[in-house]
Amino acid sequence: MKSWNSNSNRTVHGVIAGFLSLGLPTWAAATGTAKPSTAVAALGQTEQPGDPSGFSMAFLQGAYQAADVKSLLLGSEVMAGTYRVDIYTNGDPAGRRDVTFSVNPGTGQVEPCFTAELLTQAGVDIRKLEAQGKALQGACLRLPELIEQASAHYDAPRLRLNLSVPQAYMSASHRGYVDPSLWEDGVPAAFVNYSLNSRRGWSTRTGGSNDRSTSVGLQMGANLGAWRLRNNSYLTTGSRQSTQFQSQNTYLQRGLNAIKSQLQIGETYTNSPLFDGVQFQGVQLASDEAMRPDNEQGYAPVIRGSAESNATVEVRQNGYLIYSATVAPGPFEITDLSPSGSNGDMEITVIEADGSRRVQRQAFSSPPLMVREGRVRYDGAFGRFKRNGSGGERPIFGSASLLYGVSGNVTLAAGLQASAGYQAYSLGAGVNTRAGAVSLDATHSISKNDGKSLSGDKLDLRYGKFLEDTNTNVSVNYQRSLNDGFRSLSDHVYAKNRSDGVDPYASRYGYTRSRVDAYLAQNLGQGNRYGSLYLSGSDARYWDDSRSRSLSVGYSNSLGRVSYNLGYSHMRNVNGGPYGRRYSDNLMSLTLSFPLGSGAGAPQGYTSLNRQGSGSSVQAGVGGQLPTERDIGYSITAGRGMDGGGSGSAAASTTTSFARLGAGYSYGNHYHATTLSANGSVVAHGGGVNLGQSVGDTFLLAKVDPPVAGVGLSSYAGAETGRNGYAVVPSATPFRSNWVGLDTRKLTAEVEFDNAMQQIVPTRGAIGQVTFKADTGRRVQFELTQPDGKPMAFGATVDDADGNRLGITDPRGRVLAMLSEDKEKGELLVRWNELECRIPYALPARTEGENYQRISLKCDSARAIERKNPPRQGPLVGQDPSTKKL
Structure with missing residues (x-):
């Protein structure tokens, strides 16, 4: 049975220190005594000789505990003992450790003791200390005595040990790095992540006929130890189509921590920076850069657009649906995409409430080829090519690529792909200059089909730079086929199937002659004082003289309390283009948003004007959050649609502990429609089954032991524990410290926690678990x-x-x-x-x-008191109960 949680222990520090530093001297002054020791002596206590505090320890607490209180009187932040504390080195978290504090004879202060292992975990490069002849074998090393200008400060109320270490003594790989010994593979569990979008529309033009469509995205998985089983599938049905279930891919994956890599077995995608990504069935071994410190976590495009009603946005890559969501009228921005490969354009379809569709394409390619000096990044795949559909040839192939950082500014790259009748070789280099990072790789391919042999070469030039002085982010990717004989592996397979009479439209995009993709983001003025500007565009030309291009430009700023956004997008296919027909589309938009009130929760009003082709639309609306404890959002719009008729919509959404739910209604000229959406998860584990919000590939379970229902999580709206005491924490960052906190504000007096904040470092794909001990x-x-x-x-x-x-x-x-x-x-x-x-x-x-x-x-x-059998000691003030008792 425990009395106080860690917060209570921290309060004890404050009570004792505050009382001793303020209460006694004030009382002594009130009695007219000149020294606190005189007041103490007046009460019949004897001042201890040589006591620098000037107080009698016996008067305060008796000899039994005198040494502990004396630590506080001497100005120490903590009493001697072992404590579980959070270590921060130069402001960066270095983990939670048990640290022993003891009196330093030289200073008389209670200071933390360090070992060589603890210093290494904190990010100190002990090899530099050993080179200086420093002795590191002791169990109580003092940081300031080892390193000049280093310091250690204990923040008692927060149970946090702050270390300041000169950068020269820090490990070069420390920043963002977590000791692999702290990585956790998680608990055995299984989950289903679902995303449901349903629409039903009625048209008065066709005698009240209705159109129904429903899509369900499913991400399913199971974990056992370091192994992860994953499946991604989609179910679609509707009044104009038959029910279709498409299993996109199923694979088994595990991390190989010793070589900082991931192993995948099953249906997955190649992830080469030199070759276009393809889906295949087989095995792949690739570097996992997230296991390393100070790394780029990857790249995904931002998709922007505009909807006129409660619309459904679908994103496809390489013919596969990879994203689907319902958006409200007005501009939208999608930032949480997970591309299915390192290359391959995105096809974005906006399905309005009346069933009309708008399709646009956005380029996607990997950033320049750059790795750090001495770093090796590799990927290798072997398996059978998988096509989107049935039938046709699916050859076995192998693919490998390697990047090596020759120096801090130069990276060399090489790659190979091979299959029956096909070979491709690639060589490249990346250079980091003051003007930015630029890479150039050349690929030579040989494709044999129907007794004919084609060969060709392609150059790929990539450039990226962030200009700090002007807050400019720019990237350019230029591809050029030097002759019409170049074929990618996908081109080769599709061409072979076409010659076999299978899937005559397999290569509908034709063979690319040249392509340029550019992106620029510019913040104008300090702190975006003059707004921000972005521009993205692409231009592709094909060997059959067709051409496609797209351009998107946007500017956003605010004037007083009014924010505004100007946007323009253009898409055009010339001479038939990759879609097999002429196509041209221009969309201009202006959106204004402003608060309707002065409070923090005031609703937001907005007005949107759009012009597309010869039509135009105008929308006005209001949206916000209801003033309730639950997360309930709403939006209401009205205006005129592109066809000149009146239009409007209403939508609401809420985040609960088990799902995010949404519903909407739209009407326009000759139609009205309803939409429903639900996004959530079902997680089965050793403690039972829990419903939760949508989870990422890596997520956590928060367990309250013994079970207490209704305990919320401080960083996740709506998430709370169920009757079994478990809550689903929707996402976590692999190989990094993740902090999970309980929202204890609504707890009854009958529940308290020793520690309402826990830390965990999950591996990729792990379902980690943190446990909160409750009294x-x-x-x-x-x-x-x-x-x-x-x-x-x-x-x-x-x-x-x-x-x-x-x-x-x-x-x-x-x-x-x-x-x-x-x-x-x-x-x-x-x-x-x-x-x-x-x-x-x-x-x-x-x-x-x-x-x-x-x-x-x-x-x-x-x-x-009988000294022979003293009572068993509980945790010291501020000490975590799980640590060793002194």
């Missing part, structure tokens, strides 16, 4: 008095009959304790000033509405 029972404030009727001495220790420490008394003789349900009656053992007293108690009936109950108890008689 449940009755919170009681004992108000204790001595036999002479005076309040119990400040600092007296209070234990229960089993020897568990409940706490120490405050200056008024009070102690706040949490008693378990089986402790309705019992006995307290109180010790102070070499005396002890046993006080029986019996708790009264519960009183509704009280956070805690007050009980006054008196010690009838006290006796001297």
Whole structure:
């Protein structure tokens, strides 16, 4: 049975330090004494010789605990002992460790002890210390004595140890790095992630006929140890199509931590920076850069567009649906894509409430070829080519690529792809210059089909740069086929199938002659004072003289409380283009948004004007969050559609502990439609089954033990524990420290936690688990008095009959304790000033509405403490109960 959680322990520090630093000197001054020691002596206590504090330890708490309180009087932030603390090195988290604090004879202060292992975990390069002849074998090394200008400061209220270490003594790979010994593979579990979007529309032009469509995206998985089984599937059905279930891919994956790589077996995508990504069935081994510190976490495009109603946005890559969501009227921005390969354009379809569709394409390619000096990044794949559809040839192939950082500014790259009748070789280099990072790779291919042999070469030039002085981010990718004989592996397979009479439209995009993709983002003025500008565009030309191009430009800024966005997009296919027909589309938009009130939760109004081709639309609306405890959002719009008729919509969404739910209604000229959406997860684990919000590939479970329902998570709106005491934490960053905190503001007085914040470092794809130990029972404030009727001495220790420490008394003789349900009656053992007293108690009936109950108890008689069998010590003030008792 424990009395106080870590927050309570921190409060004890404040009570003691505050009372000693403010209370006693003030009291002494009030009595007219010149020195605190004089006041102490006046009460019959003897000042201890040589005590720099000037106070008698015996007067405060008795000799039994005098050394601990003396630490505080000497100015120490902590009493001697072992504590579980959060270590931060130069402001960066370095993990949670058990650290021993002891008195430094040289300074008389309580300071942290370090070992060589602890210094390494904190990011210090101990090899540099060893090279200087520093002895690192001790169990209590002092950081300032080892490294000049280094310091260690303990923040007692936050249980945080802040280290300041000169950069010259830091490990070069420390920033963002977490010791692999802290990585956790998680618990055995299985989950289903679902994303449901349903639409039903009615048209008055066709006699009230209706159109129904529903799509469900499923991401399913199971974990056992380091192994992860994953499947991505889509189910679509509707009144104009038959029900179709498409399993996109199924694979088994695990991390190989020793070589910082991921192994995949099954249906997956090649991930080469030199060759176009293809889906295949086989095995792949590739570097996992997230296992390393200071790495780029990958790249995904941002997709922007505009919707006129409650529309569905679908994104496809290489013919596969990789994203689907319902968006509200007005501009939208998609930033959470997971591309299915390192290359391959995105096809974005906006399906309006009336069933009309707008299709646009956006380029996607990997960034320049650059890795750090001495770093090797590789990928290798072997398996059978997988096509989108059935039938046709699916050859076996192998693919490999390697990048090596020759120096800090030069990277070399090489790659190979081979299959029956096909070979491709690639060589490249990346250079980091003051003008930016640029890479050039050349690929030579040989494709044999129907007795004919074609060969060709392609150049790929990539450039990227962020200009800090002007806040400009620019990237350009230029591809050029030097002759019409160049074929990618996909081109080769599709051409072979076409010659076999299978899938005559397999290569509908034709063979690319040249292509340029560019992106620019510019922040104007300090702090975006003059707004921000972005531009993205692409231009592709094909060997059959067809051409396609797209351009998107946007500018956003604010004027007072009004924010505005100007946008223009253009898409054109010339001479038939890759879509097999002429196509031209221009869309211009202006959106204004402004708060309708002055409060933080005031609704937002907006107006949107769009012009597309010869038509135009205007929308006005209002949206925001309802002033309730639950996360409930809404939007209402009205205006005129592209066809000149009136239009409007209403939508609402809410985030609960088990899903994010949404519903909408739209109407326009000759139609009206409804939409429904639901996004969530079902997780099965050793503690039962829990419903949760949509989860990422890596996520967590928060467990309250013993189970307490309804405990929220501080960083995730709506997430809370179920009846089994578990909550689903929707996402986590692999190989990085993830902090999970409980929202204890709504807890009843019968529940408290030793620690409401936990840390975990999951591996990729892990379902990690953090456990919060809860104490449940009755919170009681004992108000204790001595036999002479005076309040119990400040600092007296209070234990229960089993020897568990409940706490120490405050200056008024009070102690706040949490008693378990089986402790309705019992006995307290109180010790102070070499005396002890046993006080029986019996708790009264519960009183509704009280956070805690007050009980006054008196010690009838006290006796001297017997030293032979001292009571078992509980955790020191501020000490995590899971650490070793001193």
